[in-house]
Each structure stands twice: as structure tokens, then as C-alpha cells.
Amino acid sequence: MDQNQLKQLVAQQAIKFVPDDCIVGVGTGSTVNFFIDELAKIKGRIKGAVSSSEASTKRLKEIGIPVYDLNTVGPDELPVYIDGADEVNHHLHMIKGGGAALTREKIIAAVAQQFICIADESKYVPVLGAFPLPVEVIPMARSHVAREIVKLGGHPEWRMGVTTDNGNIILDVHGLQIAEPVKLEQQINQIVGVVTNGLFAQRRADVLLLGTAAGVKELS
């Protein structure tokens, strides 16, 4: 099976976590795009979605799924958030933000009762950090944040030409072997000018659906 087939497989499995009549949290990325295709097949049994990016919102609307403003949706109405990851470890800590949607993703993940991560097996790693850690930064703070990240041992690189849905820039931090994800997530978020970073460790996934050649493995 190729990578896209594995992504489709986990997207199909994720549907079983979507209760009837609910509002479902929808992430961003190529794996989630397969999930949106699956949602199209069951759209009659859900109320709608909240979305973590303009790109996912557009896809959801195209297939006729109503997209709610998160401010009008409480945790009781949001049983599940489904999203991909760039890397995930056995604690279900993740690196996210390869598609620059990390901040809205983290906000929806904070509200949802359950976070289901869907990923193909290439994303499953023993130690996070080979994938450069995305950090969303207020544009005027770019150089300051970059200098502070160097003090933490990282090598930040400005993702040129990319503006997030929130009007900010992304620094991709190379060279980190992330032994303590919760601590590093906090340290980077404390730098003035950082909106948030792509470590999802304080709020990790509750369930990982991992697409492998032998089928979908469920870890929790």
C-alpha cells in the first residue's frame, strides 16, 4: 500500500469516532482531506463541523457541511477533533504545523473532548524533532524570537512566502532532539511574540489511528 492508501485507510477508520448529530472538529492537511471525503458520505447524520483552516473550511463547504464559528460551540457540543500530524511518538505527543495551521488546530484541540490523530506509519517516531518544529510568530517579533530559539539550541528558518490564516509568519526550527516535549512546548510559548508552537504535548492525542501495511493500529 502506498502512503495515500494508508491515509485513506485511517480516514475511513476515524469515522467510527464521529457520533450522530454532533459537530465534529476537523483539522488540516492531506490526511484530513481524505477524512473530509469520508465525512461527505455521512453528512446527513452530523450537524456540522468546526474547522482549523480556511483550506478545510472551503472543502467542507464545497461538500455541503455547515461550518460553525468555534465561539458558538461549547465542549459539550464538540465530542471529537480529528487531525493529522507531522510526527507522533508513543506518548501520543505530536509535532504539527507543516501546513501552517497549528494555532487554530491547537485551539480546537483545547475545546474538543477527544483528539483522534490519524497518520500513516511514516509519522510514528521514537523521538520528536527530525521534522522541523513550526512556530507561529507575530511578524515584527521574527528576529527576536529567532534569537531566543537559538538560545534553546534550535536553528530557526523563516518559511518564506507563507502567511498563516491569522496573518503571521512561521519559523521552522531544525536541529532539536525533543527529549521533554511538554517542557519545550512551554519554553517556546513563553517567548514574547510567539503565538504558539507545533508541539502538541500538553494537549496530546487521546487516540492514534496509525495506518500500516498490516492494517490500522489503534493506540491510546
Ligand SMILES: O=C[C@H](O)[C@H](O)[C@H](O)COP(=O)(O)O
Ligand atoms: O498545519 C498542518 C497540520 O498540522 C497537519 O495536520 C500536518 O501538517 C499533517 O499534514 P499531512 O496530513 O498533510 O501530513
